[in-house]
Amino acid sequence: MxxxxxxxxxxxxxxxxxxxxxxxxxxxxxxxxxxxxxxxxxxxxxxxxxxRDEEKPELAPAQQGAKSPDRKDSKDEAGEKKPTPMIAALPVSCAGVAAEDDATGTGKSAKLRVKETLRAFNSHYLHFVQEEQKRAQAALQEINAKSGLKRQTKGGEKKRPSKRPDLKAITKMQEMNAVLYPEKTIGHLPGIDVGDHFYSRAEMVVLGIHSHWLNGIDFMGLKYQGKEYSNLTFPLATCIVMSGVYEDDLDKADEIIYTGQGGNDLLGNHRQIGSQQLKRGNLALKVVDDWVQKGVQGHVVFKFKLKRLEGQPSLTTSEVRFTRAEAxxxxxxxxxxxxxxxxxxxxxxxxxxxxxxxxxxxxxxxxxxxxxxxxxxxxxxxxxxxxxxxxxxxxxxxxxxxxxxxxxxxxxxxxxxxxxxxxxxxxxxxxxxxxxxxxxxxxxxxxxxxxxxxxxxxxxxxxxxxxxxxxxxxxxxxxxxxxxxxxxxxxxxxxxxxxxxxxxxxxxxxxxxxxxxxxxxxxxxxxxxxxxxxxxxxxxxxxxxxxxxxxxxxxxxxxxxxxxxxxxxxxxxxxxxxxxxxxxxxxxxxxxxxxxxxxxxxxxxxxxxxxxxxxxxxxxxxxxxxxxx
Structure with a gap:
């Protein structure tokens, strides 16, 4: 030009x-x-x-809405060293979708409240990253002063932080009652749509899509059995996370062959080191089909076939299109x-x-x-x-x-x-x-x-x-x-x-x-x-x-x-x-x-x-x- x-x-x-x-x-x-x-x-x-969205979010109380099934069973590093790739939300049950605008009197749409919650979390996260980097630098200077070593303590082990910044930020949001949807819910969550992407599991936790930063299957246990859910059988999964860490997973966008939880080594090398058991989250999935087989490594794994609901917007969740967003x-x-x-x-x-x-x-x-x-x-x-x-x-x-x-x-x-x-x-x-x-x-x-x-x-x-x-x-x-x-x-x-x-x-x-x-x-x-x-x-x-x-x-x-x-x-x-x-x-x-x-x-x-x-x-x-x- x-x-x-x-x-x-x-x-x-x-x-x-x-x-x-x-x-x-x-x-x-x-x-x-x-x-x-x-x-x-x-x-x-x-x-x-x-x-000041990052510091003073106006958050709505919990709403009866949606739970998005996404899943991940790995030791994801959402901290500075090893970020989690984007994750797509896949709502599982949408009977009676809640209104997108809440009735809290804030005048804010559900989408805006989602944005404000994520900004508040990222503000806390970056402050904790700054705090951790200062702590690590102080520890390094102390080591250098005592022994002249630049990186290692006696015995060759690096000093590790007591807790990751993303986990500290989650705790901070929970202490402030700032999690957007703190109660486990079956169905749609206002402001969170099919195909929405999240950079880390921690973001899903503070929104209330998935309640745990590590477990792949989020579910409601037997304590939820009662009048409100008299027509349902528990345990019942509310959300799963699929991140590719299970070597037996198969993602075909509109259909997923999902490996149950357990038996993974959690070291990020995508290997199964033990057999899975039919308990907890593996009992909670309601699927099109399920079966038991030996996985790639020869261990017993539970397989679940999940299909998208009719009429949902199209998705591109295969690994290549997913991570690149078709750029x-x-x-x-x-x-x-x-x-x-x-x-x-x-x-x-x-x-x-x-x-x-x-x-x-x-x-x-x-x-x-x-x-x-x-x-x-x-x-x-x-x-x-x-x-x-x-x-x-x-x-x-x-x-x-x-x-x-x-x-x-x-x-x-x-x-x-x-x-x-x-x-x-x-x-x-x-x-x-x-x-x-x-x-x-x-x-x-x-x-x-x-x-x-x-x-x-x-x-x-x-x-x-x-x-x-x-x-x-x-x-x-x-x-x-x-x-x-x-x-x-x-x-x-x-x-x-x-x-x-x-x-x-x-x-x-x-x-x-x-x-x-x-x-x-x-x-x-x-x-x-x-x-x-x-x-x-x-x-x-x-x-x-x-x-x-x-x-x-x-x-x-x-x-x-x-x-x-x-x-x-x-x-x-x-x-x-x-x-x-x-x-x-x-x-x-x-x-x-x-x-x-x-x-x-x-x-x-x-x-x-x-x-x-x-x-x-x-x-x-x-x-x-x-x-x-």
Whole structure:
């Protein structure tokens, strides 16, 4: 694709334009968090009050609903070292499907409550990962100090954590009564559909789909026999998990030959080391057919034949399609390919563009791709601050100056060499040019460039969008929003759908209805003392990606987004000129579209004629506000 500026494309119909902000008389501000509640009253500048989903989930009590049979009988590592692959929920009995919207008075759909529960769990999980990494680092330093050994204790054994972070997070959710559906239930669970994917067994536990992080068959025992279930025979399975650890399993998507529980060595090598017994979960399955046979290793195993209910949505659960979610392996096989790489080789990974909507199909046009922010000569960036003196990475230095700027702890934990942000913060301080740590230090996470395979694609009603080919975990960095740095006052007032306000200061001060993030009070006094008390509500600077920018300009709005906005500083302390980053708020599976909340308040945009401008929202989220502004 030619990197030179192109002629602007023709104007799109107003109701289809879903971009950053309409530069009219009463300009709205940019989003700074992943979720936003509708305002209590219309009008005025700014955004409505935000919820801290990761820390303050509003969870509904248990509902009579569904149990999804999925299964796994392995020693799954849902922690940092050995993540569990995605798991598809397969509801087993749907007699009398419960309403998707609960009657708790929260006004939230069941889908949103599921999302909030998973966000709360992942927030606890990342905090426990951070805690465990600190414990392991302290233990390593103690070993080094005593014996000079770097990795091993006396006898050659590594010090092990007392408990995995995912199990600690499950316990935390249970202690807070935050498990979404804590009671075992036969039938459908509102907000959880056939084909839903989960990254780990722990996520299934905190939702209440499956009550145990290890056992493959979840069942209701004899204690459930009574008036409520007088027509049922117990034990009765409510959920099974199939993960491929049993070598005798056979998954044909619409039909499963399922191996009962027991006899597996639990070491992850898929081998049966003993015979199974007809008890507990093996007595609980009600199936099309069952039999006993000798397995691959010669041990007795129980086999159960399960078939999908008639009328359920189609599934692709075979191993290859399941783990890849049918994401393409090469750019050349993409249907509707119109550009091999819109970045022209600037990014770490090529970003193809596809168009199956237009006839003839055309690539994105009207802009020049630029990976980094373009800074005009008339805008002076503050001089670099003193950096840390860490050797190697900063994670092992208790006195790291950059960690102290973040409130004593580094804001990231490392996962497969990719940093994950533990929680959204008022501002994240990264290591910069004057720091002595390595370039791959975890506290340089936003500086590592694109880490995931992405695709720009033409949507039916929202213009261009962006989707992922890879699984992206919560807290993982997606990209910086780039373009031309401009003073807000220099904009000419004409509509520009690609401007992004740098509103870190507004978020820290809680202006325009925003909730303050973690660290706001700690950072506020020392970052901008010269104008702290007299700061104007309007952001002083913005990023204009109308004619120059990266793929972030194509990421669409959603009322239930899977990304959030985070301001980041590395070389200086001026929050008015912070870097604008997008991070994953949820687990984003292959082929899912990326989105964030543009943060408009209803009736906040006024046209040149003084009339309120209204724009319909086409995000399709269950809790869509129906209007972008």
């Amino acid at each position: 030619d990197a030179s500026p192109l002629n602007p494309p023709p104007l799109v119909e107003e109701e289809l334009v879903l971009r950053r902000s309409a530069r009219c008389l009463n300009r709205p501000t940019r989003p700074s968090y992943a979720e936003q509640e509708p305002p209590k009253k219309p009008g005025g500048r700014g955004r409505s009050k935000r919820k 393409p392996t090469t750019i050349s096989e993409l249907p509707g390919l119109v550009c091999d790489d819109i970045s022209g080789g600037q990014e770490n990974i090529p970003i193809p563009a596809t168009n199956l909507v237009d006839d003839p199909p055309v690539p994105p046009s009207g802009f020049k791709y630029l990976k980094s922010l373009q800074i005009p000569k008339d805008i002076k960036i503050p001089s670099s601050i003193i950096g840390c003196d860490c050797e190697g990475g900063c994670a092992s230095n208790k006195k790291c100056l950059c960690a102290q700027r973040n409130g004593s702890d580094l804001p990231y934990v490392s996962y497969k060499n990719i940093g994950r942000l533990v929680e959204p913060k008022a501002v994240v301080f990264e290591c910069g040019a004057n720091c002595s740590c390595n370039h791959d230090c975890v506290n340089r996470t936003s500086q590592q460039g694109l880490q995931y395979r992405l695709e720009v694609f033409k949507t039916a009603s929202k213009g261009w969008g962006v989707r992922t080919w890879d699984t992206i975990l919560p807290g993982a960095p997606i990209c910086e929003y780039t373009g031309v740095l401009r003073r807000t006052e220099d904009l000419d007032g004409s509509q520009n759908n690609y401007c992004f306000d740098i509103d870190c200061l507004q978020t820290m001060k809680g202006l325009d209805g925003r909730e303050k993030r973690a660290g706001s009070e700690m950072h506020l006094p020392n970052l901008h003392p010269e104008n702290d008390s007299d700061a104007q509500p309007a952001p002083e600077y913005c990023i204009d990606a109308h004619s120059i920018g990266n793929f972030a300009r194509f990421i669409n709005h959603s009322c239930q987004p899977n990304l959030f906005v985070q301001c980041v500083l590395s070389s200086h302390n001026d929050v008015k000129l912070a870097k604008v980053m997008l991070f994953a708020a949820d687990t984003i599976l292959p082929l899912q579209e990326l989105s964030y909340d543009y943060g408009y308040r209803l009736d906040s945009v006024v046209g040149p004629d003084g009339k309120i401008v209204k724009l319909a929202c086409h995000c399709g989220a269950p809790d869509c506000r129906k209007r972008l502004y």
